[in-house]
Amino acid sequence: MNRDRVRTEVKELLVTGLRLQLPLAEIQDDAPIFGEGLGLDSIDALELVVLVEEQFRVSIPDEDVGRKALASVNALVDFILAERAA
Amino acid sequence: MSTFAGKRVLVTGGSRGIGRVTALAFARAGAAVGFNYSRSEDDSEAGETLAALRATGAPTFSSCADVGDPTAVTQLFAEARATLGGAVDVLVNNAAVTQDAPVMMMKDESWDRVLAVDLRGVFLCCRTVLRGMIAARWGRIVNVVSPAAFVGQEGAANYAAAKAGVLGLTKSLAREVARFGITVNAVSPGLIDTRLVGEMQSERRSEIERQIPLGRLGTPDEIAAAILFVASPAASYITGSTVHVDGGLAMR
Numbered sequence: 001m002n003r004d005r006v007r008t009e010v011k012e013l014l015v016t017g018l019r020l021q022l023p024l025a026e027i028q029d030d031a032p033i034f035g036e037g038l039g040l041d042s043i044d045a046l047e048l049v050v051l052v053e054e055q056f057r058v059s060i061p062d063e064d065v066g067r068k069a070l071a072s073v074n075a076l077v078d079f080i081l082a083e084r085a086a
Numbered sequence: 087m088s089t090f091a092g093k094r095v096l097v098t099g100g101s102r103g104i105g106r107v108t109a110l111a112f113a114r115a116g117a118a119v120g121f122n123y124s125r126s127e128d129d130s131e132a133g134e135t136l137a138a139l140r141a142t143g144a145p146t147f148s149s150c151a152d153v154g155d156p157t158a159v160t161q162l163f164a165e166a167r168a169t170l171g172g173a174v175d176v177l178v179n180n181a182a183v184t185q186d187a188p189v190m191m192m193k194d195e196s197w198d199r200v201l202a203v204d205l206r207g208v209f210l211c212c213r214t215v216l217r218g219m220i221a222a223r224w225g226r227i228v229n230v231v232s233p234a235a236f237v238g239q240e241g242a243a244n245y246a247a248a249k250a251g252v253l254g255l256t257k258s259l260a261r262e263v264a265r266f267g268i269t270v271n272a273v274s275p276g277l278i279d280t281r282l283v284g285e286m287q288s289e290r291r292s293e294i295e296r297q298i299p300l301g302r303l304g305t306p307d308e309i310a311a312a313i314l315f316v317a318s319p320a321a322s323y324i325t326g327s328t329v330h331v332d333g334g335l336a337m338r
């Protein structure tokens with residue numbers, strides 16, 4: 001899978017799936033997804049887990065994996081690519 | 087009545103008693119309903135429940151699965167998804183076991199087993215069902231508790247502790263998933279006229295009835311009615327709550 005394409009899909013998922021009121025270009029690749037950055041909290045993360053698992057056919061089974069995978073857009077892209085390569 | 091048309095319901099501990107009556111009530115209200123039971127010696131009772139569910143014309147299944155076992159729970163929900171035609175919309179955590187003894191005499195195994203089924207089992211089923219409910223942005227979880235959770239029960243501290251634990255789980259989860267359109271509530275049945283009570287001596291039964299403000303035991307139908315209510319659209323603004331269906335037994 002192409003990294004740039006996955007990155008764009010992840011950002012689209014954030015905006016449409018989590019109903020963020022901001023353009024894709026404003027989502028920073030390395031900024032934290034949860035906490036201050038986009039104004040999302042750990043409960044919003046549950047919905048992102050479900051959406052990511054569904055769209056990219058990967059599994060985020062628990063908090064340990066989730067914390068790493070959802071740290072930033074780039075972390076999520078890395079996670080998806082690694083899981084799909086495995 | 088088709089309040090639950092198009093909904094998929096899973097009732098744990100559905101081979102007999104409150105679970106069976108609840109499963110049937112959902113099926114009659116239009117839902118596709120599955121249930122589990124944990125002991126193979128209950129196969130014939132489970133078969134009767136399944137036959138009664140089939141007779142309603144609703145899609146249904148039963149599975150021998152221990153809710154205290156994470157692998158079994160994963161399989162149970164996969165089976166539900168496959169046979170009911172999609173993810174579970176309404177989960178009724180009814181399965182429970184008892185292994186009574188006064189605390190001073192209680193074996194480790196009795197404590198652990200009751201906690202494993204009655205509390206951990208509810209956690210495992212909730213955790214598994216949530217992904218589908220969050221994806222659908224709708225769901226109903228109903229946890230069956232007991233007056234023991236509120237007033238304690240001599241000789242059943244393990245059961246009372248598990249059920250009180252379920253209340254904490256109910257309220258915490260209700261807060262966590264409210265934003266996704268999922269409600270989590272408890273129903274607390276008092277003394278219900280099931281097989282266990284039927285075997286009781288009449289003197290003991292009368293003594294118990296005198297302690298109940300409404301002066302009689304409840305029926306499984308009365309519990310099922312409350313469970314269906316909290317799962318229904320009529321209860322859309324109720325979450326983290328407990329409906330006491332106990333004839334006033336545990337009122338404070």
